[in-house]
Amino acid sequence: MGRKKLVSDEQLLEAAREVFSTQGLTASTRAVARQAGISEAVVFQRYATKADLFFAAMVPPAFDLNAAAPEPGPGVPARQVIRRLFIALLEYFRTASPVFIQLLASHEFEFEHFARAHPDNSLATLRWAVTERLGRLAAARKLGTDPAYAALVLFAAAQGLAIFERLGAHGGRFEEAMIKGTLTALWSGLGTD
DSSP states (O other): OOOOOSSOHHHHHHHHHHHHHHHGGGSOHHHHHHHHTSOHHHHHHHOSSHHHHHHHHTSOOOOOHHHHSOOOOTTOOHHHHHHHHHHHHHHHHHHHHHHHHHHHHOTTOOHHHHHHHOTTOHHHHHHHHHHHHHHHHHHTTOOOSOHHHHHHHHHHHHHHHHHHHHTTGGGGSOOHHHHHHHHHHHHHOSOOO
């Protein structure tokens, strides 16, 4: 009978995520093992290479859209629904941006390969949940564009703000007026035709 694992796979990945988020791919597997409280040999028993460990650990964190932005009741204006979705996405990207930054910094990262390896990753499921919610607005004739495109725009804008915050823009946190202005620009569009 084999010995019981003292550190679960999820605990190892959590430790790796923490180390890689702060130190990047240059972090050693020894540092990951130390953070997890196991030997480096155990790390390599579970993951053949450091890159395998890195990509397993750096799957974007899960996010519960319904908890962050509950489905509104009937009669709630579309702008308010979109504001709630945008704020929820911004909060998600604020917490997930360290993971994304490290993934993008890796020369081995290829999004299509990642998406095939992790078809139910939180980024994909979140995008589809936002698209579905926007689809309900479109079906009620409260959204004047394709829900998939609208979701992509909300994603891009929220992620962009979170990245700028991470870079230190506006002291690391945009003011409410900037977020409101961004939403107004998204809602109104950029053209004057």
